[in-house]
Ligand SMILES: Nc1ncnc2c1ncn2[C@@H]1O[C@H](COP(=O)(O)OP(=O)(O)OP(=O)(O)O)[C@@H](O)[C@H]1O
């Protein structure tokens with residue numbers, strides 16, 4: 001595609017020399033290092049003397065260090081990376097009058113939106129890879145574990161899934177930067193949607209679930225009521241990309257998890273099996289459980305970018 | 320000698336909502352001429368330029384630029400037309416060299432050739448000693464000169480300059496006007512320049528077009544316009560006076576049709 005190469009190169013240069021990227025990367029790296037360090041130390045302590053369970057390396061990602069695990073950190077911080085790197089990508093150029101200048105060069109219009117999206121995704125990919133490599137380093141140094149073949153595959157899948165997850169938020173903030181002329185407006189819209197989807201929706205799920213089952217209190221057994229509430233809550237939460245991601249990513253890096261559901265909904269047998277470290281799921285079993293969630297994330301990302309792309313291509317230049 | 324028309328429009332029309340920005344425009348620009356595009360704010364000059372470049376889709380009508388239809392083959396037109404938008408913007412974090420490098424790459428110029436052109440152009444517009452400074456620190460005049468270098472890097476056959484002297488001091492304007500003249504004479508570049516400065520337009524244009532409310536009410540050389548309007552030859556009336564005469568007539572016309 002004409003113009004794609006130069007645009008990607010320029011955008012990459014912009015990202016890597018921007019204060020924004022440095023701050024974002026610094027913050028992500030710092031928190032990631034601290035989390036893994038603490039996780040590694042607590043793992044080391046817990047494993048002292050006992051025989052090594054399988055997948056110790058992966059536990060670096062799923063074990064909470066101080067407050068949260070590395071996985072939870074990506075679930076929370078990933079959207080921020082996507083939003084911060086994308087909310088002004090098109091409207092800034094529109095406002096400063098450079099968009100029309102690039103568009104009057106002999107390039108395809110989609111080279112601009114594709115180039116910007118790809119360049120930012122490359123930036124994110126480098127960022128995330130750097131963090132994962134450092135975590136691997138910690139694993140080697142503190143725990144002395146080397147990832148096995150299956151762990152590498154699981155980690156690679158986790159990496160790709162995370163990229164799509166962050167890609168969704170990047171596509172979304174780019175969508176706002178295409179539709180809104182104001183940079184503040186697009187930033188605010190992205191953040192509001194992020195807060196809504198990530199925090200209010202689960203809360204809302206809780207409220208709705210309780211509300212829907214409130215008449216039934218007393219008419220049923222307590223345990224049945226709880227299960228029903230949890231089911232409703234979970235269905236609503238599926239509207240949150242963060243929930244989708246957390247569920248599927250957890251299953252990827254924690255083979256001892258058997259289901260994406262909460263403990264309450266698990267059957268008795270599953271609960272029995274879920275005692276830690278026992279009979280971890282094989283890779284294809286894990287994949288079978290997560291594929292609806294993971295596929296939804298991928299589809300949402302592609303859909304969101306598709307909408308952004310189409311609007312940008314059909315848009316009147318002077319708005 | 321046959322006169323070749325490098326730009327030609329047929330009932331070119333652009334409607335924004337209820338407002339007709341460009342109304343059945345028919346005109347032609349000859350290869351190698353400087354054409355001055357006049358008209359008050361909101362007359363439709365910028366809209367016309369955008370349609371000629373394929374950046375904005377006409378509501379009705381057609382146009383040809385250098386033999387191509389802007390709707391079907393905008394890329395071919397953008398290869399040969401250099402467009403300096405009104406209030407052109409710049410990447411503040413880049414230097415002139417980096418800016419020109421980027422624009423040159425978008426035009427797929429080979430590296431070696433590109434470096435040569437960047438050198439030549441920066442010397443030509445007088446920015447060679449500021450070549451590594453950030454554009455963010457440039458004055459309006461320096462930016463405008465960089466803008467000129469940007470449109471020239473592709474070695475265009477046609478230049479669209481939308482109010483290029485806006486905001487420049489008298490000397491800056493002078494230099495720019497001289498440069499446009501020189502490019503036209505030495506390289507045979509066809510220039511379509513819009514401006515509100517009637518004296519400047521009068522000085523450099525071979526022909527002018529006056530646009531009001533989306534319609535082109537007069538086209539021709541100064542001499543032709545004078546003859547048509549007043550039955551006199553060139554020299555007796557300045558473009559300024561002619562412009563006002565046309566303007567008054569248009570206003571009277573409007574009052575008549577309104578009643
Ligand atoms: N995106 C848009 N939506 C609606 N109307 C528009 C849009 N862009 C331009 N117009 C209208 O089109 C008309 C022509 O505008 P245009 O910018 O072409 O004028 P102009 O001759 O270049 O004026 P100026 O000398 O001020 O630059 C104006 O009345 C303007 O309001």
Ligand SMILES: [Mg+2]
Nearest residue numbers: 364365405481
């Ligand atoms: Mg204009």
